[in-house]
Amino acid sequence: AVGRIAVLLRAEGYRELAFKLSNLVKKRVTDHNMFRRKLTALDYHNPASFDCKDETEFRNFIVWLEDQKIRHYKIEDRGDLRNIHSSDWPKHFEKYIQDVNCPFSAQERQESVDWLLGLAVRFEYGDNADKYKNCKPEAAANDSGKQSDPLINLDINNPDFKAGVMALANLLQIHRHDDYLVMLKAIRILVQERLTQEAIAKASQSKEGLPVALDKHILGFDTGDATLNEAAQILRLLHIEELRDLQTRINEAIVAVQAIIADPKTDHRLGKVGR
Secondary structure (H helix, E strand, C coil): CHHHHHHHHCCCCHHHHHHHHHHHCCCCCCCCCCCHHHHHHCCCCCHHHCCCCCHHHHHHHHHHHHHHHHCCCCHHHCHHHHCCCCCCHHHHHHHHHHHCCCCCCCCCHHHHHHHHHHHHHHHHHHHCHHHHCCCCCHHHHHCCCCCCCCCCCCCCCCHHHHHHHHHHHHHHCCCCCCCHHHHHHHHHHHHHHHCCHHHHHHHHCCCCCCCCCHHHCCCCCCCCCHHHHHHHHHHHHHHHHHHHHHHHHHHHHHHHHHHHHCCCCEECCCCEECC
């Protein structure tokens, strides 16, 4: 999921990205089959009708997942999870997802289940790497000569997509929003402004300042304390520097707008100047 999100972040412009995603939103999945692909890969006994909202089925599923696939705890330490009828089971489950470093809480059940399934699939592959390393994706097997669209199978309502967005948002410390596309837009903006090679290079450059004689700058008021007066002079100089930077940005914006609107083209057939 994170790999797919990275592809989206490299897309040209958010409008095009939103257009592609809006074409995919028609593909809906219901609660009982949204995990089917991963459950099938893990040989779960009933992947088609699994319902994580059923409390008993959910608890049995977590026990099965830990016993058969993830195996994070030692066998003797799995007793609390196996006691599915205990009133303290939710607390033990919360501790479990913390121990496996799941980025979601127990209340975010669908997201946490999907994340645990992804972890289990990764472990399953690691245990059987020789078995799967020569397998080709279905798209490549059907048409190896064509490049498949990385967005073609993406559904914004799919937990894979949501889990990927949430993982990136948590990593970049972006506030959670109910609309995952809004969070994706915020991630794109942050990546473009802060994490590009140019932005990182600019941030790593150290600025060497020039010495300033504070006694040559008039403060305009007196606090009654020499130390406070000096601090006030420094703050005023910093504020002036920020205003200069703001003015430079405004001038650049004005120049950019003028370059767009002040470029008339002559249409000799109409006998007038204009676009």
